[in-house]
Structures are given as structure tokens and as C-alpha cells.
Amino acid sequence: MKFIHTGDWHLGRLFHNLHLTDDQRFTLEGLLRLVEAERAEALVISGDVFDRAVPPIQAVELLDDILAELALRLKVPVVMIAGNHDSPVRLQYLNGLVGRVGVHVVGEVGAEPRGVALRGRDGVEVVFWPLAYTDPETARCVLACDDIHTHQGVMEAQISSIRERMHAKARHVLVGHAFVTGATTCESERPLTVGGTGEIPRGVFEGFDYAALGHLHRPQSVSERVRYAGSLLKYSFDEADHHKSVTVVELGGGGSLSIKERELPVRRDLVRLRGPFSYLLNHPEATWSRDAYVEVTLTDSEAVLDPMDRLRDVYPHILSLRRETGTAGAGEGGGQTVRGRTTEELFGRFFHDVTGEVMSGPQEMEVAEVLAEIERSAREAAR
Numbered sequence: 001m002k003f004i005h006t007g008d009w010h011l012g013r014l015f016h017n018l019h020l021t022d023d024q025r026f027t028l029e030g031l032l033r034l035v036e037a038e039r040a041e042a043l044v045i046s047g048d049v050f051d052r053a054v055p056p057i058q059a060v061e062l063l064d065d066i067l068a069e070l071a072l073r074l075k076v077p078v079v080m081i082a083g084n085h086d087s088p089v090r091l092q093y094l095n096g097l098v099g100r101v102g103v104h105v106v107g108e109v110g111a112e113p114r115g116v117a118l119r120g121r122d123g124v125e126v127v128f129w130p131l132a133y134t135d136p137e138t139a140r141c142v143l144a145c146d147d148i149h150t151h152q153g154v155m156e157a158q159i160s161s162i163r164e165r166m167h168a169k170a171r172h173v174l175v176g177h178a179f180v181t182g183a184t185t186c187e188s189e190r191p192l193t194v195g196g197t198g199e200i201p202r203g204v205f206e207g208f209d210y211a212a213l214g215h216l217h218r219p220q221s222v223s224e225r226v227r228y229a230g231s232l233l234k235y236s237f238d239e240a241d242h243h244k245s246v247t248v249v250e251l252g253g254g255g256s257l258s259i260k261e262r263e264l265p266v267r268r269d270l271v272r273l274r275g276p277f278s279y280l281l282n283h284p285e286a287t288w289s290r291d292a293y294v295e296v297t298l299t300d301s302e303a304v305l306d307p308m309d310r311l312r313d314v315y316p317h318i319l320s321l322r323r324e325t326g327t328a329g330a331g332e333g334g335g336q337t338v339r340g341r342t343t344e345e346l347f348g349r350f351f352h353d354v355t356g357e358v359m360s361g362p363q364e365m366e367v368a369e370v371l372a373e374i375e376r377s378a379r380e381a382a383r
């Protein structure tokens with residue numbers, strides 16, 4: 001049985017105040033062509049389908065178009081879960097209906113995760129086990145289990161319920177949204193927890209023929225059978241050197257596994273340029289970077305007059321301008337001093353700036369709790 005593993009579409013994402021919907025549509029149309037060319041028998045979307053709980057209309061329409069093509073024209077089943085960016089309830093809206101045409105959506109965590117059994121052309125039966133992302137507090141309630149305090153606990157509780165129902169005749173694929181220890185992160189991922197990392201060890205997935213994971217945006221295998229497909233597009237300049245791809249997976253009846261990476265077409269690439277202003281204005285690579293989204297880092301020590309507008313003549317899609325010194329550049333407040341910091345770290349620095357003191361342990365705990373609460377209520381805004 002052959003299926004395509006994707007994740008982290010982040011439909012409706014704003015990138016430096018630019019809507020990426022047209023870029024996402026362009027790439028997803030490439031995905032539809034790939035599904036056809038590969039004769040894939042299922043498509044997996046491992047969470048973060050949307051970029052936020054209440055996505056813009058254009059993003060909702062885009063998902064509708066793509067799912068309709070898959071389900072109605074190509075007749076390819078879809079297995080899709082909510083990630084930490086999705087609203088659990090909104091994502092699975094209409095799932096009783098779309099399930100009838102083979103679109104299997106799991107937004108909310110359930111006490112007994114249900115498998116989606118599909119049979120390949122080769123007669124191999126594969127059961128997909130979609131597990132929506134959920135935080136430990138919610139899982140503790142829904143699963144009525146007081147012992148769940150970590151993301152590892154959430155995953156283990158659900159997997160132990162699955163193990164009781166895994167039968168040896170079929171192959172088994174877990175679909176999850178999680179941060180596995182040892183995997184490589186990047187800037188466009190929102191941490192799963194406030195305080196701690198939410199990491200889980202890859203051993204949790206032992207016994208599955210394949211774990212199709214989402215959350216981390218760089219395509220990567222964590223072990224032979226545990227893999228992140230990576231995000232649909234590059235969602236931060238920090239990912240300029242990534243090679244985004246989707247994963248074509250073939251599972252044989254005896255448990256044999258083959259994995260191929262396939263790149264999808266992109267409307268505009270992401271490019272980082274660095275150097276003195278006068279050099280960049282006459283940069284030899286300007287012709288290909290004309291079509292790309294560009295971030296420029298100026299290394300000049302003297303002031304440059306109106307650099308953004310003048311660079312825009314050479315790089316029409318320039319989105320970000322920074323200075324090597326680390327002070328705020330035009331087009332992006334804060335500059336690199338804010339990049340890659342967690343909200344807690346930033347608040348800690350703000351606290352220090354205002355009071356001249358370092359936060360105490362209990363104060364840090366207090367802040368972490370408040371931030372976690374804000375995060376939770378943002379995801380559940382639709383309830």
C-alpha cells in the first residue's frame with residue numbers, strides 16, 4: 001500500500017504581513033498532481049492544517065477545494081488530525097459527513113482512538129491511527145486519567161489503548177503531532193508547552209510500522225520508522241536552506257517499508273542575502289532572487305538612506321531588512337534580539353528591564369501558568 005505523508009500545511013499563514021494562500025494553493029495543486037502520478041492510495045496530513053484556530057476564509061476555501069479534489073475526483077482517502085495550531089472542534093466540523101467520502105478528520109482527543117482501515121491494491125491492509133494533538137490538561141479530563149501530566153503521558157495513554165486493538169494481520173500507521181526527542185527544530189514552530197519542551201522519546205512508537213508525524217517543519221526521519229514530513233512551505237527565513245518535501249511511503253504485507261522524498265513546486269522561494277548595501281544593489285544573483293521572498297541583512301557600519309525602497313527595485317518581493325549589529329531594522333520590529341526567544345524568556349527580560357531584578361522561581365512558575373492558560377483559551381476560542 002502506497003500513501004503520501006504530509007503535515008504542517010499552516011493554511012492561512014501570514015508571513016511578514018503577506019497572505020501565503022496563493023503560494024499554498026500553487027504547491028497543493030502540485031501535491032494533487034503527485035498523488036495522481038504516484039497513484040497514491042491515501043494522503044496523511046499530520047496536523048497544523050490551518051495556521052490558527054479561526055483561519056481566514058480564503059484558507060478554509062482552499063482546504064475545501066483540495067479535499068474535494070482528493071475525495072471526489074481522485075477518490076483518494078485522507079487521514080487528517082489537528083495540530084497545536086488548529087481548533088479541535090472547528091477542524092472536525094462536518095466529519096460525520098465527509099467521513100462518508102473517505103475524508104477522516106480527528107480534531108479532538110477521544111477515550112478510545114479509532115483506526116481507519118484501508119486496503120491497498122496489493123491486498124495489504126493498513127490501519128491508520130489518527131491522534132489529534134492535545135495538551136495534558138485536556139487529555140487528563142477526556143481520558144479520565146489523573147496520571148497524565150506530560151505530552152509523553154498523553155501519547156502513551158492513547159497508544160496503550162490502541163495496542164489492545166492492533167491485530168497482526170494488518171500493518172499499523174500512527175498519525176500524530178508531537179515533538180520527539182533528538183529531532184531538529186526551526187523558527188516557525190510554536191512550542192507545545194510553556195515551560196519544558198513537551199518532548200517524547202521515539203520508543204513510544206515501538207511496534208508501529210510507521211509513525212507519520214507533524215509539528216517539526218524540517219523533513220526528517222527520527223528513526224527508520226518514525227518520520228516528520230516537514231511543512232508544506234518554508235515558513236520562516238530560518239528555513240531558507242531547507243528542502244521541503246512530502247514523503248511517499250510504501251508498506252508491504254510483511255512490514256517492509258520504503259520511503260521517498262518528493263519536492264513540490266513552489267511559487268516563490270525564500271532567500272536570505274547578506275552584505276554591504278552597494279554590493280547587494282548590484283548583486284550578481286539578483287536575477288533569480290527577483291522572484292523570491294527576500295530577507296536582506298546589511299553589513300554596513302554607516303547609515304544607509306532609505307534602504308528598503310531602494311532594495312525593492314532590485315528585489316521586488318523583499319519582506320525583511322536587518323542590520324548585522326542586531327538593532328531593529330526597517331520592516332521588522334525588534335530585529336534579531338527577539339528572534340528564537342520564547343515568550344517566557346522575553347517576559348523575563350522585560351521584567352528585568354522594568355524592575356532591575358531577576359524573576360524568582362515562584363514568579364516564573366506563575367508566568368508559565370498564565371501563558372499556558374492563554375494558549376489553551378486561544379485554541380479553544382471556538383468552544
Ligand SMILES: [Mn+2]
Binds near residue numbers: 008190216
Ligand atoms: Mn506546525
